[in-house]
Amino acid sequence: MDQERIRNFCIIAHIDHGKSTLADRLLQQTHTVSEREMVDQILDQMDLERERGITIKLQAVRLEYAAKDGKTYTLNLIDTPGHVDFSYEVSRSLAACEGALLVIDASQGIEAQTLANLYMALDNDLEIIPVINKIDLPNAEVERVLGELEDTIGFTRDQVILASAKTGQGVEEILEAVVERIPPPRGNLEEPLKALIFDSHYDVYRGAVAYIRVVDGVVKVGDGITMMSSGREFEVTQLGVFRPHMVSVEELGAGEVGCLLASLKDVKDTRVGDTITHTRRPAAEPLPGYRAARPMVYAGLYPVNNEDFEALRTALEKLQLNDAALSFEPETSAALGFGFRCGFLGLLHMEIVQERLERQFDLNLITTAPNVVYRVTTTDGETLVVDNPAAFPSQGSITAIEEPYVDATIIVPSDFAGPVMELCQDRRGTFQTMEYITPERMVIRYSLPLSEILLDFFDRLKSRTRGYASLDYEFRGYQESDLVKLDVLLNGKPVDALSCIVHRSRAQKRGRQLAEKLKEVIPRQLFEVPIQAAIGGKIIARETVRALRKDVLAKCYGGDVTRKRKLLEKQREGKRRMKQFGDVEVPQEAFMAILQVDD
Amino acid sequence: MHIPFCLRKCPYCDFNSYPRSRWSREDRRRYVGAVARELGGIGVSCAPVSLYFGGGTPTTLPPQDLAWLLGLAKDKWNLGEEVEISIEANPDTVDGEVLQELRNAGFNRLSLGVQSLRDRDLAILGRSYDVQTVHRALQDARLAGFTNIGVDLIYGIPGQSPQDWRETLEGALELEVEHISCYSLQVEDHTPMAAAIMRGELALPPEDDWLEMFQMTVEILGKGGYEHYEIANFARPGRQCRHNLLYWKNRWYLGVGAGAHSHWERRRWANVKDPGTYADLVAAGMPAVEDERSLTEGEEMDETAFLGLRLLGGVDLGEYRRRFGRDLGAVYADPIAQLTARGLLEQADGQLRLTTRGLPVANVVFAQFIRD
Numbered sequence: 001m002d003q004e005r006i007r008n009f010c011i012i013a014h015i016d017h018g019k020s021t022l023a024d025r026l027l028q029q030t031h032t033v034s035e036r037e038m039v040d041q042i043l044d045q046m047d048l049e050r051e052r053g054i055t056i057k058l059q060a061v062r063l064e065y066a067a068k069d070g071k072t073y074t075l076n077l078i079d080t081p082g083h084v085d086f087s088y089e090v091s092r093s094l095a096a097c098e099g100a101l102l103v104i105d106a107s108q109g110i111e112a113q114t115l116a117n118l119y120m121a122l123d124n125d126l127e128i129i130p131v132i133n134k135i136d137l138p139n140a141e142v143e144r145v146l147g148e149l150e151d152t153i154g155f156t157r158d159q160v161i162l163a164s165a166k167t168g169q170g171v172e173e174i175l176e177a178v179v180e181r182i183p184p185p186r187g188n189l190e191e192p193l194k195a196l197i198f199d200s201h202y203d204v205y206r207g208a209v210a211y212i213r214v215v216d217g218v219v220k221v222g223d224g225i226t227m228m229s230s231g232r233e234f235e236v237t238q239l240g241v242f243r244p245h246m247v248s249v250e251e252l253g254a255g256e257v258g259c260l261l262a263s264l265k266d267v268k269d270t271r272v273g274d275t276i277t278h279t280r281r282p283a284a285e286p287l288p289g290y291r292a293a294r295p296m297v298y299a300g301l302y303p304v305n306n307e308d309f310e311a312l313r314t315a316l317e318k319l320q321l322n323d324a325a326l327s328f329e330p331e332t333s334a335a336l337g338f339g340f341r342c343g344f345l346g347l348l349h350m351e352i353v354q355e356r357l358e359r360q361f362d363l364n365l366i367t368t369a370p371n372v373v374y375r376v377t378t379t380d381g382e383t384l385v386v387d388n389p390a391a392f393p394s395q396g397s398i399t400a401i402e403e404p405y406v407d408a409t410i411i412v413p414s415d416f417a418g419p420v421m422e423l424c425q426d427r428r429g430t431f432q433t434m435e436y437i438t439p440e441r442m443v444i445r446y447s448l449p450l451s452e453i454l455l456d457f458f459d460r461l462k463s464r465t466r467g468y469a470s471l472d473y474e475f476r477g478y479q480e481s482d483l484v485k486l487d488v489l490l491n492g493k494p495v496d497a498l499s500c501i502v503h504r505s506r507a508q509k510r511g512r513q514l515a516e517k518l519k520e521v522i523p524r525q526l527f528e529v530p531i532q533a534a535i536g537g538k539i540i541a542r543e544t545v546r547a548l549r550k551d552v553l554a555k556c557y558g559g560d561v562t563r564k565r566k567l568l569e570k571q572r573e574g575k576r577r578m579k580q581f582g583d584v585e586v587p588q589e590a591f592m593a594i595l596q597v598d599d
Numbered sequence: 600m601h602i603p604f605c606l607r608k609c610p611y612c613d614f615n616s617y618p619r620s621r622w623s624r625e626d627r628r629r630y631v632g633a634v635a636r637e638l639g640g641i642g643v644s645c646a647p648v649s650l651y652f653g654g655g656t657p658t659t660l661p662p663q664d665l666a667w668l669l670g671l672a673k674d675k676w677n678l679g680e681e682v683e684i685s686i687e688a689n690p691d692t693v694d695g696e697v698l699q700e701l702r703n704a705g706f707n708r709l710s711l712g713v714q715s716l717r718d719r720d721l722a723i724l725g726r727s728y729d730v731q732t733v734h735r736a737l738q739d740a741r742l743a744g745f746t747n748i749g750v751d752l753i754y755g756i757p758g759q760s761p762q763d764w765r766e767t768l769e770g771a772l773e774l775e776v777e778h779i780s781c782y783s784l785q786v787e788d789h790t791p792m793a794a795a796i797m798r799g800e801l802a803l804p805p806e807d808d809w810l811e812m813f814q815m816t817v818e819i820l821g822k823g824g825y826e827h828y829e830i831a832n833f834a835r836p837g838r839q840c841r842h843n844l845l846y847w848k849n850r851w852y853l854g855v856g857a858g859a860h861s862h863w864e865r866r867r868w869a870n871v872k873d874p875g876t877y878a879d880l881v882a883a884g885m886p887a888v889e890d891e892r893s894l895t896e897g898e899e900m901d902e903t904a905f906l907g908l909r910l911l912g913g914v915d916l917g918e919y920r921r922r923f924g925r926d927l928g929a930v931y932a933d934p935i936a937q938l939t940a941r942g943l944l945e946q947a948d949g950q951l952r953l954t955t956r957g958l959p960v961a962n963v964v965f966a967q968f969i970r971d
Contacts, residue, residue, distance in 0.1 A: 526941060526960060549810050551962040552783065552830060558601065558614070558653055559846050559860040561902055562867055562892070568905065571966040583941075 003185045003255040005071065007178050008213065009129075010078040010093055012118055013103035014111040014470065018133040022103060022165035022174075023061075023077060029171050030063040030075070032243050060096075060198075060211055060257045062241045067179045075178055076257035078198065078213075080117070085346030087474065088291060089199065091120050092273045095289055096198040096213035096257065099127035099182030101174065106132050106140035106162075109441065110148050111470035112411040118153065127182045130155050131174060136164040144438065152437040185215075187254025192283040193217035193225070193276065195252075195260070200270035202322035206238075208264035212276060213257050215287060220251040224279035225262060228286040229271055233279050234262035266321040293325035295343025296404065296450060296475065298387040299350055300331060300368040300497060301357070302339030304579055308363055309338045315361035316340060319353060326353060333390065335495040335581055336366060341388055344370070347454060366579050368497045369594045372451045375402040375478055390496035392485045395536045401483045403501075404450045406473040407432070414442045416465040423464055427452035428481075428503060447476065451501070456595050486511055488518070489532040489539075491584050500594045507535055513597035515541040521589040523574075524548035529584055600634060600650070600668065601856030602657040603874050606692060610725045610795070613787035615858035615872045616655040622874065630857070630874050631664045633881035635671055637855045643863070645851075647676050649683040649842040656712070658692040658701075666704035673705060683747075683841040685710055690736040691728035698736075698743035708840075709740050710778075713750040716770035717763055720756045723801070730770075737774055747838060749778030754812045756784055757792075757801035761811045768816060772823040777838040781816045782831050783809070813959055830909050830953075830961060847910050849903040857887075865894045896923065897970060900930060905965040908944075913952025927951060934967035 013019035026032075063075040080093045094100065100121045104110055121128060130153075132145050142162060149155045161177060163170025199211040212219075219225070223236045238261040240246040252258045264270050272293070275286035303312050316328045327343035344350040350370055357363050374386045377400040378393055386392055408429070412420050414436065421431070421444065429446040436442050448457075453473060461469045484507050488498035498518075502510045511533035518531045522545050533541040553564060578585040604619040604627065619627070650672055657665060665686065672678060685708040686701060693701075698709075711733075715721050718729050740748055752771060754764045771779055786793050786803065795801045804812070817827055825833035829847060832840065845852055854861045857877035860869045868891035871877050880887040894902070900923050907914035919927045928935060928951070935951070938944040943957035943964050957964055 526943075526963065548960060548963070550783075550806050550813075551960045552958070553785070553962060559852055559854060559862065560869070561846070561849075561860075561862065561906065562869070562890075565898075565902065565969070568962065568966045568969050571962060572969050575966065 001074065001253055001256060003187060006074050006076070006185055006255045007099065007182045008076045008078065008097045008185060008255070008257055009099040009101060009178055009182055010080050010097045011101045011103055012080065012114060012121060013133075014105070014108070014114045017103050017105040017108065017111075017114070018165045019103055022101070022131075022133060022163070022171075023079065025165045025168060025171050026063060026075075026077060026175065027061065027244065029168070029175065030065045032061065032063050060242055060259075061244045062257070063243075065175050065179065068176060069179075073179050074256075075175070078257065085344075085349045087116070087120070087472075088293065088345075089272055090117055091124070091289065092196070092198045094121050094124045094126060095287070096196055097124075097126055098185060099129065099178065101178075102128050102130045103133050104130070104145055104149070106135045106142050106145055107137050109141070109145050110152060110411065110437065112409045112443075112472040113470055115152070115411065115443070116409060116472035116474070128153075128155075129174070129177045129181055130160045131163050131170070132160060133163050133165055135162050136167050136169065144440075148438050148441065152443075185255030187214065187216045189216075189218055189254050191216035191254075192281050193219055193223075193278045194283045194287055195219060195276040196287050197270050197272055197274045197276060199272060200264075200267045200324070202267055206261055208267045208270050208321070210260045210262075210264065210270040210276070211258075212252070212260050214252050214254050216254050216283070217278070218251055218253040219260065219276070219278075225260075225276050226279045226282060227269065227271070228275040228277055228283075229290055229292075230269075230274075232269060234264060234269070236260060236262050267324045268320075271324055293345070295325065295327050295345060296372065297344045297346055297350060297370045297454065298341055298373060299344070299370040300333060300336065300339050300366075300388065301328075301342050301354070302333065302336040302366045302368075302497070302579075304364040304366055304577065306337045311361070312340065312357070312363055312365070315357050315363060316342070318361075319356060323353070325349065331388065333368075333497045335497045336368075336579065339366075343387065364577065366497075366588055366591060368591045369500060370454050371501060372404050372449075372454065374483070374501065376400075377402075389485060389499040389501050392499075392501065395484070400480055402478040403481045403483065405447055405476050405479045406450050406453065407476050408446045408448050408453070408471060408473040410444045410446070410461065410469055410471050411437070411441060412444065412465050412469040413440055416468060417442055417444060419464040420444055420461065420469060423457075423460055424448060427455070427457060448473070449479075449481065449503075450475070454595065455597075484535050486514065487534045488514065489530075489534060490518075490522075490581060490586065491529050492532075493582060494534075495581060495586075497591060498594075508540055510594070510597060511535065512541040514594055515543040517593040517597055518590055519543040519545055521593055522584075522586055523578075525584060527583070600638070600652045600657075600672075601654060601854060601859040601870075602634075602652060602660055603630075603655040603857050604659040605654065605656045606659060606689070606727055607725070610791040611784060611786060613790050614655070617874065619659045626875065626878075627660065628664075629878050629882070631660065631668065633878040633887075634856050635668060636881050637887065638668070638671055638675070641675075641853060641855075643853070645676070647678065647682060649685070649845060650678060651684075651842045652686040652706075653710075654687055656689050656692055657686055658688040658697065662697045662700040662704070665706075666700060669704050669706065678705070680705075680707060683708055685840070685842055687712065688736075689726075689728070690732045693736055693739065695739040695742060698739050698745065702743045702745055707745070708747040708749070709745045710749045710751065710840075711736060711740070711776075713771075714753045715756065716752075716767040720753075720759055720763065720767070723757055724753065734774075737776070747778075748776045749780065749834075749840060750774060750776050751780045751782065753782050753784050754816065755804055755809050757796070757803055759804055759812075761808050761815060764812045765815060765819070768819045772819070777835045778840060779820060779825055779833045780831055781820070781833065783813070810959060828911050830911075830958060844910075847906050849899070849906045865896075865899055867892055867894060899923075900925075901968050901970055904931065904968040908951070908953055908964060908968070909961070911952065913950040916946075916949050916951060931968060938964055938967060 011019045060078045065075050066072045078093050080090050130149050161170050161173050194215040195212040197210045202208050221236050226233050239249050239252050241258040273290040277283040320326050325345045328340040331341040376384045376386050378397050424446040429448040432445040434444045482504045483501050484504050486500050486502050515531050515533045528547045529545040531543045532539050578587045603616050605616045607618045684706050686706045687710045689712045713733050716730050820833045827833050828839050851863045857874040858872040868888045870887045871889040877887050945954050
């Protein structure tokens with residue numbers, strides 16, 4: 001295929017700024033899907049994504065566009081995920097493009113996420129086409145957003161396209177701009193094969209499917225290929241493009257985007273960011289930027305019923321087929337029994353996995369509070385990597401603890417700068433920079449411990465800024481901190497799964513708040529349940545769940561036994577969701593209590 | 600037999616009952632006709648041991664209507680004086696004449712909705728009579744020849760102290776009735792009382808007070824010669840309510856009237872609740888059943904267990920085995936062991952029953968008898 005007639009692009013947008021609607025509109029306008037086929041937001045395949053309104057799995061769709069210059073172009077629209085947990089995936093899909101549509105909601109303006117992804121796109125030398133979307137809304141502030149684009153990023157007014165994906169306004173103009181402004185790919189068809197894997201997914205019937213952008217050379221069905229990161233070899237069994245359903249093709253040449261099947265067992269064989277080359281005539285160097293997925297957040301996943309342990313393992317294995325970033329290792333908790341310590345990219349990733357396990361696999365789980373990975377240096381001079389607070393070495397044997405820090409970018413109306421800085425300060429943040437993007441809005445940058453972001457940081461940020469703040473963060477490195485382990489005792493017995501790591505200066509307060517919160521979430525039992533928080537064996541807080549003394553239904557309801565039965569069933573169902581520690585029943589919420597302590 | 604009319608709706612009540620004024624005299628007559636027709640259509644053959652007119656307040660209907668309905672039932676099944684024939688009434692819906700008519704018609708047990716013997720409690724409960732009216736109604740009932748009378752009382756009323764409840768209990772002993780039910784006030788969702796509590800206008804007594812009232816009830820009525828035979832029920836020897844025993848022993852019963860519940864041959868069903876719709880359906884010769892389900896043997900077993908445990912005597916293990924061919928102790932081995940260890944259940948004389956400790960938290964026990 002003539003590369004001059006190819007344009008590869010993606011859409012950068014904040015959640016809810018209309019990316020999916022715009023993508024749908026582009027598909028319609030280019031007749032890639034007919035009106036009849038049109039399911040709203042066709043790119044978001046999975047139910048869960050649709051419910052949450054975020055795109056998790058990226059995809060590529062091929063559009064055939066007859067431009068005003070009389071020529072027909074092949075436009076490859078590569079979808080990008082829209083959440084901070086998936087920033088590496090975003091960077092790889094950007095690397096597969098020559099240009100990007102920057103979509104900004106006319107009523108909202110630029111958000112932190114958008115800005116972070118935009119910088120990433122600029123780093124990848126992408127041509128940016130700024131689009132102000134939703135201009136049909138009554139509360140659209142086109143002028144203000146134009147100002148932001150001019151001042152922050154330096155666009156000129158005539159570069160910006162005003163559009164409404166909902167009404168279709170500006171869509172034609174966007175397609176023309178894609179053709180005119182985004183450069184065609186400049187690959188070399190003669191060079192050895194280099195194809196970038198920018199996404200993959202697992203299909204029950206076909207195994208793992210790699211989404212690729214061919215940078216140089218040509219790949220054909222039947223070719224022997226090598227994954228450059230692992231050296232593993234495969235034979236190409238099928239190639240395809242999406243319009244939007246898969247259509248088989250015989251080859252994909254430099255500049256083209258499509259999918260590749262090669263009897264790949266699971267997505268571990270098709271790592272995002274990896275380079276595919278020919279086994280016989282390999283490329284000298286892989287494409288830059290590959291990084292193995294690295295979990296940032298860990299949590300214990302335990303079946304409520306111990307006999308479900310094997311079912312949980314099977315379910316995690318199945319999820320892993322499609323999720324190379326998910327890691328898990330069996331672990332044992334004195335309190336919770338057998339389970340798995342699982343690693344996730346971030347909180348959203350964790351929630352998604354948890355929800356899938358419960359929904360698709362019908363498992364009843366206890367998830368412990370997420371934590372970061374600590375580096376602990378012991379008195380023996382050893383450095384331990386600790387991903388579970390329960391496994392922390394004893395206080396006496398520790399010489400130093402390091403924890404991961406992130407660079408956080410927060411965009412907020414300037415009126416809220418004070419509260420935002422207060423929150424960051426309170427969360428052990430170090431101020432970095434602050435600048436106005438318009439007279440009304442500013443970018444604030446802080447260095448923050450990742451563990452503090454796990455503690456409900458985003459919700460706090462939202463509530464302190466009446467929902468206006470947006471947040472993005474990026475891992476920066478490890479830094480030494482004065483941390484201690486906070487233990488919890490229920491009914492006098494330590495519950496390891498409730499232990500957490502806190503900064504020494506906050507330990508007293510967090511211990512008190514945690515005990516109070518646990519008192520709220522642990523239901524009353526037939527006896528008093530003392531709750532204690534302790535540091536190094538010293539009790540720092542105590543609360544008591546009072547004994548349940550009354551739980552009786554008086555009336556007979558005129559022989560309506562069904563009603564009575566339903567009430568008892570409900571009661572029993574609630575019990576089933578709880579984990580039994582000796583005599584004490586503890587609900588799932590208790591394990592998340594540390595995330596909800598009030599400041 | 601369900602009569603869904605009341606003088607007015609009490610603020611805590613979520614039963615299938617309606618203020619009488621919402622229905623014209625003609626509509627109410629039509630309702631009585633429908634009940635009669637449903638009764639007449641019952642095809643199963645049986646020998647009833649009890650007939651119960653409940654509500655609502657059955658005595659909001661003219662006594663002649665009630666007598667007529669009873670007459671139909673008596674003729675249908677040849678009911679004699681040995682059958683327990685109860686009627687519920689509120690003190691302000693009966694006088695000497697009405698009670699005499701009812702007694703003459705064949706009602707031999709009167710269940711009077713007294714609820715409290717303190718005017719302040721009665722006001723909070725939205726009852727439209729005072730304590731004096733209660734005394735007068737009971738006097739009239741005795742004069743009319745009722746020798747088996749029960750009164751219903753409620754405790755745990757907003758603003759009620761244990762001392763207040765003691766007054767009612769002691770007053771109840773002086774009534775010298777055969778049966779006393781003491782129900783803990785259940786504040787059901789979506790009732791005016793629940794709303795008032797939500798708004799903070801009313802507050803339920805604290806749990807410690809509630810427990811004190813519960814224990815006081817057992818003690819005072821016990822000393823007064825009433826046997827505590829079910830969580831909320833007390834009776835003079837031999838005067839247990841045979842009708843309610845049928846429910847607790849999970850026996851079969853047929854309900855007629857709007858929203859009435861039935862249990863027969865491993866099926867449960869309920870009639871449509873709305874009296875107008877009910878009457879229309881029956882008049883059209885259609886079944887008035889709204890909600891019907893068959894029970895598995897397992898469900899029947901569960902229900903027999905948790906209903907039976909409401910009785911202080913507990914579940915008769917031998918009877919249970921004869922009924923289901925399996926041992927209760929084997930079917931629920933784990934929960935029984937656990938609950939016994941916690942001191943909530945005990946087994947003695949071939950009976951499994953709640954302990955004194957288990958009574959106030961009976962739901963915790965019952966919930967363990969619901970299997971998947």
